[in-house]
Amino acid sequence: MRAVRIHEYGGPEVLRTEEVPMPEPGPGQVLIAAEAVSVGFAQTQMRRNIFPAPMWRPEFPVTLGGDVIGDVVAVGPGVTGIAAGDRVGAFTLHGAYAEYVAVDADTVLPVPAELDAVQATALPAPGPIAMGTMGTAALAAGESVLVHAASGGIGHLAVQLARLAGAGTVIATAGTPEKCAYARSLGADAAVDYSRADWPDAVREATGGRGVDVILDSVGGDVLRQGIGLLAPFGRLVFYGSAGGGLGIPSVSPMELIGMRFLTGFALSAWRSARPDRYRADHDALTEQLLAGTVRQTVHAVLPLEDVGKAHEIIESRAHLGRIVLLTGRGTRTTGRTA
Template identity: 40%
Template sequence: MKPPSTQTVIGIREPGGPEVLRPEIRPVPLPGAGQVLVRVHAAGVNRPDVAQRQGHYPPPPGASDIPGLEIAGEVVAVGESVAAPAPGSRVTALVTGGGYAEYCLADAELALPIPDGLDFVAAAAVPETFFTVWSNVFDRGALRPGETLLVHGGTSGIGTTAIQLGKAFGARVLTTAGSAEKCAACRQLGADVAVNYRDEDFVAAVKTATGGRGADVILDMVGGSYIPRNYQAAAQDGRIVQIAFLQGSKVEIDFMRLMLKRLTHTGATLRSRPVSEKAPIARALREYVWPLLAAGRCLPVIHATFPLAEAAQAHALMESSAHIGKIVLRVAG
């Protein structure tokens, strides 16, 4: 099907609250070399979208200013030198922007076939979190079978993914969450221990759960006061991987514990990295994780869906932190 010349997208009128998101009419982009044009059926909503809307996370040079970092849909056109995916293919893709739209460009190497058994909504909830977790927990964090993984924010999209992948690859998983209901949800996903951080000290809970040893890998998107506490909760030779700073990125800390425990504290962003660095992650996911998705052993948790025009309501829900799992926009179909 030939795409139209114009489309409806969700633009950001100015930095601000959810109300600054509004529908706009824009041209449908044409795929360049190495790109595919996808008719979007669903698009995931993520914390970086909220940060971009607030003016804290501008798109990298050359990326669309339309929010949205993950999509699922059908390929309708391909650019030069693209052999696959072909037009008509059902794909889910990690994108640098442009997802809140009826049509979106994606790099062909980052547009993966939708795993068997997943519909477009579920498929749209996969790329951002699964790319992030694989890259940070298994690549940078080097999690190995039999080790202990501590996941902060266990009911976030990242958290629900990390719990499931950690268990699937043989780790013992501990997590933090903000209510008894959320802790129960984490345990249902496979977490061995879920700590309500409002009522318990997660450092003490981790020490108790590990017989005083601590966690081998810690995945943290909180930052702030969690940073020195992560050093306390980490095992000897532990690896702490920072992926966000919900409590802020500036903190006073004594690094002596890092030296004495031989800790590694690393971190990374995903959006600004070139395709050449993201493509190996995509290949690893297709080899090791796609079979788990197809078998139903590891699936995105969908909390709510909204029509594209209600992106502001989706952002308001995201900011409330009342959700468990992913929020997805329904675009077509």
């Protein structure tokens, strides 16, 4: 089968399409014939070896992870409740840029036949991350939310889902005026270009000077530090990525939190193992919303699997709105239509 592997860390050019043996599903695993695979920012950090979380220590050659949508074609020993022919989705840390992907059966979720595979790539990780960060913050109806990097793959879903969750003022940040306009078109009440030095003033102004109740921070670094100062009393900042911070995650003094501010984190892998019921419930709710069209995943580009290097280049140039999705070419239920 075809798989895209890296043999060393580096730029997008290290992503090589190769013929490799088909994986065997091990005990507790299923084998998915992939139709669509989505590409996230975190994989660009993994490829460059600047991914900040300790669970990424691969042995080369390695195939990067992502959201996979496809059909189960084989099940390993001990798997119950999933059978060959089931249409499913899964997020995996390794092995996703390939025609066939072996994943742990307990991470696999159903995907209805009527949902386009490209849209369905929102289901395994991006949507549950957007929902899980809001759940971690215990977002209450009427509270204000600040979504950083709001035009990105997870951010643009978070803006829509915050609105649907009954948030009060939804404030988006993004790196250009065009991205800000796009975030407003998704339902943000205000959008602030955080490449401007005075962005915190604009956010505070959007809350009438009160500060923000919930901040979803995937940027880190100085943006995180400034965010802490923007929290209203009892405000919660959920850190879940460091797109702007690289490995330079700032240390935060407890004194910065003493004014009744809460700083916490979110990782999908930890959430999925600690609260599988909530992960599945969020997946099911988002499936309904995608089917009803109340949430849409914007797809910046749909590319063939072997063009994943181009997908990484687009993401690193920060040119994208929403998600980039790869097609393996074996799917029959993908329209390839974009939002």
